[in-house]
Amino acid sequence: MNQLTSPQIFIYAALPCEAKPLVEHFNLKKDTTVQPFAVYLNQNICLTVSGLGKSAMAAGVAYTQALFASVENPVLVNIGIAGHKDHAIGNLFLIDKITDADSAKSYYPPLVFTPSCAKAGIQTVSRTLLNYDPHTLCDMEASAFYETAVRFSSAELIHCLKVISDNESSPAGNIQAKQVAELIAAHVATIETLLKELSRLAKLISGPEESVLFEQLLERYHFTVSEQGQLKNRLSRWTTLTNAPVPEFDKDRLPKAKDVLFWLDQQIGKLEFSL
Template sequence: MNQANEYKTFIYTALPCEAKPLVAHFKLKKDTAVEPFAVYLNRDICLTVTGPGKSAMSAGIAYTQALFASVEHPVMLNVGIAGHKDRDLGMLFLIDKIIDLDSGRNHYPSLVCHPPCATDSLQTASIPQVQYDQPHLCDMEASAFYETAARFSCGELIQCLKVISDNQQTPAENIEPKQVSALIAAHVPAIEALLAEMAALAKLITPPEPRLFKQLVQQYHFTASERVQLKNLLCRWDVLTDHREPAFDESGLKRGKDVLRWLDQQVSQIDFCL
């Protein structure tokens, strides 16, 4: 399992055929040490195939964030297929409203990036919608993606892209995996453009890396979540001490957990006033 890299972009698909063209384009390699889900990696992208349905999507996000999250505000993108009453097959949409048909909850992704395509609303249901009697796009994962991703990043960096795969004239039972891969592959340039804009936005949102961060990460072992804690503690230290160098007592620091405990104690003892 490769945790040496900082994965800044997380892509989630429900189906292997949705992931296939993205794996090829971004030159991702499968992490064979991860068993519950198919995970593909390069230097800064982590793509997870979760399986269909809301529960699978939520589990896939939580699992890979626990393993690979290493930045405070990761880019998180759901790419997949959706049905619609009369939209043409192959049309790409950036989702501006997600309706959970089961719970009735609505979500509104923040579209602060320049959309690479048209926008539309989407309805998520636990079972396939085969009647095509709704004005929205339909899928089985987006609401769970958005709700779960919101626990790990900010709304501006959480987006859904959907390609129309079926409609009244060409219903869902006719969908073939090769067709799905071809539909996604046709929009790889738009997907890449959106990811680039989201990455640029993430740099504006994320504070600069604090001093000593790289040094401490090289000196001690930190898990992915511990690196995030370390960065937050060092940022607090810099603000409260006007960037004074912390006087580490290295004799008592053997692991990353020891460093975090020491820093937390030091920060808690600092007197400050507003």
């Protein structure tokens, strides 16, 4: 891996045909030193082709983010295709609700900006469905991507973009790799706009106030490595939503690290509810 490269933006695609137009548009070069996954880079963007399915996507995200563990507040975006009962092939959607069909868990990527495309919910399944859901899009990676990605960055910087590749009139069996590449290529301008907006947000939440408080809390409380990541994500989310310092709290009433995390969850929950 090129040690001089420190990308801020991480794109995850399941299939090579989904990645191809992005590799070309952003002039990404394959890193031949990385073996488990196909990884493409420039100075600001890293694109990983994970392979099809939830397990492959989760592994791809975890592996890539471990390679670039020093990157603060990375932007993580899953870009790929999805099916729907009657949405027109080629339509682009930013996902605002992700439901895992196996676990029934749902995730709600927070939108703190106005997207330049339509929004939709998506259901992630383990195998291709014979019958299309009339209410949500359907794919095979989004839930695994999101559930893994939130371990590495603030939720506001993690999103899924899906292009409709199949519907009831033209089912999944008709999908061709060339067609998928063309569908993604048609939206590279919108994708680039989204990435720029998320990069702007990432810079906003990387301010010195957050870093100082993070270090102060580490000195006072014992956070495990996992809890340190959770703490950083919560402080980043607060800053993104408010652009203000975290309010003072009674440290005597929060004796343990997990108490601090729970308190921060409560404060952020109040903000997101009011939004």
